Amino acid sequence: MARCVYLGTGATVLQEAVLGAGAVVAVGALVHARTTLPEESFVPPNTVAVAGEVYAPGDPGLPEAIKGVGFAKVAFGIDADWEDRISRYERVAEVRSAQFAAHADDEIVG
Structure with missing residues (x-):
């Protein structure tokens, strides 16, 4: 985690994730393993960041993205x-x- 990162209540950051300076992981959001968030990026509440993309719950592309993480x-x-x-x-x-x-x-x- 770089400087000035904000993790909201209930946010989860998994193994080997990298959060750039000023990144925000909002309430209930998840940053999946091996995901890199650029500086000042924002992961909205209750979403999942995987490999540079942000997915809403139920997004049909989410399972395949998670599979790719290993x-x-x-x-x-x-x-x-x-x-x-x-x-x-x-x-x-x-x-x-x-x-x-x-x-x-x-x-x-x-």
């Missing part, structure tokens, strides 16, 4: 076919479980 690879290091969701999510759960298990003995401070 989110499972970026977020979890998993190469899995887009169409095989069950297998992909099983593998994601295994990765996440291992990450959480590594903290099973952490001491809670404060």
Whole structure:
């Protein structure tokens, strides 16, 4: 994130996204993994920015844009076919479980 970026309440910015100086991600908006927002760009409320485009909820092009990101690879290091969701999510759960298990003995401070 560059300087003077504004993230509205409930905004989400996923792995490897780059937000240029002065960019705004409005209330409830999502910036998907590997997306780059130019300086002073604006992602409107409740929309999704993917690979340089902004999509409204229900936009028929949104699923294909998300598919192109390769989110499972970026977020979890998993190469899995887009169409095989069950297998992909099983593998994601295994990765996440291992990450959480590594903290099973952490001491809670404060």
